[in-house]
Amino acid sequence: MKIYWIRAQAPRRVLALVKHLGLDAQFVWMDAKVGAMRAPDYAAINPNCKAPTLVDGDFVLWESSAIMAWLCNKAGSDMWPSRQPDEQVQVLRWLSWNDNHWARAVGPFYFEHVVKATFGLGPPDPAELEPMIPQLKSLAVILDSWLEGRDFVACHRLTIADFQLAAMACDWRRAQMPLAEFPNIVRWLDGLDRLPAWADPWPAHPVDAEPEHA
Numbered sequence: 350m351k352i353y354w355i356r357a358q359a360p361r362r363v364l365a366l367v368k369h370l371g372l373d374a375q376f377v378w379m380d381a382k383v384g385a386m387r388a389p390d391y392a393a394i395n396p397n398c399k400a401p402t403l404v405d406g407d408f409v410l411w412e413s414s415a416i417m418a419w420l421c422n423k424a425g426s427d428m429w430p431s432r433q434p435d436e437q438v439q440v441l442r443w444l445s446w447n448d449n450h451w452a453r454a455v456g457p458f459y460f461e462h463v464v465k466a467t468f469g470l471g472p473p474d475p476a477e478l479e480p481m482i483p484q485l486k487s488l489a490v491i492l493d494s495w496l497e498g499r500d501f502v503a504c505h506r507l508t509i510a511d512f513q514l515a516a517m518a519c520d521w522r523r524a525q526m527p528l529a530e531f532p533n534i535v536r537w538l539d540g541l542d543r544l545p546a547w548a549d550p551w552p553a554h555p556v557d558a559e560p561e562h563a
Contacts, residue, residue, distance in 0.1 A: 350372070350373070350374045350375065350403065350404070350405045350406075351374065351375045351376075351377055351403070351404040351405075352364065352367065352374050352375070352376050352377065352401055352402075352403055352416075353377045353379055353391070353394075353395070353400050353401060353402040353403075353404070354376060354377070354378060354379065354400050354401050354552070355378070355379050355381050355386070355400045356467070356551060357400065357464075358459065358516040358517050358519075359399070359400065359401060359413040359516065360400050360401040360413070361516055361519075361550050361551075362413045362414075362417060362509075362512040362513060362516045363401045363403070363413050363416050363417060363420070364376070364401075364550040364551065364552065365512060365544075365546045365547045365550035366417050366420050366421075366428070366509065366512060366546070367420060368545075368546035368550055369544065369546035369547070370420060370421070370424040370426055370428075371424075372420060372423065372424055376552040376554075378552070378554035379391065379400055381400075381468075382468065386398045386399060386400060394409050394411075395409075395411045397411060399411070401413055401416060403416045403419065403420075405419070405423075413513070413516075414444050414448075414509065414513055417429065417509040417512065417513070418431070418509065421509065427504075427506075427508075428507060428508045428509050429508070429509050430504065430508070436503070436504045439503040439504055439510075440503045440504065440508050440509060440510045442503070443502050443503055443510035443513065443514060444509070444510055444513050446514075447510075447513045447514045448513075450488055451488055451492070451514060451517070451518075452517050454481060454484045454485040454488050455485060455517045455518050455521075455524075455526055456517055457477060457478055457481050458478055458481070458485070458521075458524040458525060458526045459517050459520065459524050461473040461474060461477060461478055461524070462520075462523060462524040462525055463520055463523060463524055473525075478525075482527055485526065485527060486527060489527075489528060489531045489534060490531075492514070492531075492533075492534055493531040493532070493533045493534050494533075496533035496534060496536070496537050497533050499533075499537075500537065500540060501537075502514060502537075507544075511537075511541060512541075512547070515537075515538055515541050515547075518534075518538060519538060519541070519542070519547075521538065
């Protein structure tokens with residue numbers, strides 16, 4: 350099984366899950382700075398020219414939430430409750446909420462403060478983020494209220510919904526997301542950071558041997 354990845358938050362979910370479940374996989378790093386994901390051979394398996402992509406024998410899959418469900422099925426893990434419809438829809442609810450609401454609100458902060466620095470795209474632009482603050486806070490109220498008395502977002506245990514929701518927000522301090530006033534979100538995110546696989550999901554790759562600002 351191969352996982353094609355870049356150092357970004359969608360692959361992070363998948364890489365963390367592989368590590369957390371103890372699955373055996375080959376990790377193929379794609380150098381986005383030289384256009385590796387636009388190469389014809391990669392576009393043939395992922396026409397979106399993005400990462401992650403999973404190749405398991407003749408089976409090819411893209412989109413991180415789908416890949417995570419596949420990995421749980423392979424491992425027999427109830428982090429994706431494939432045999433429990435009532436729990437499965439709970440996880441699906443939060444996967445959908447992330448993709449349609451949460452990621453769109455936190456994503457610009459991650460882009461301005463993390464992606465730009467990673468790819469040398471210039472300094473953060475506060476003018477781009479100011480209009481996003483009310484939307485992010487309104488969604489944070491929903492999530493924070495839901496997490497009152499809960500350690501996880503679904504099924505009273507760790508599921509792929511936690512990895513999906515936390516991915517963009519795990520760097521909230523660095524990305525200057527206005528989340529400090531939401532104690533349940535902060536508690537939940539800090540709790541996930543105590544999972545070794547979540548805290549350090551990244552495989553070694555050639556750039557790791559270079560100076561940080563080389």
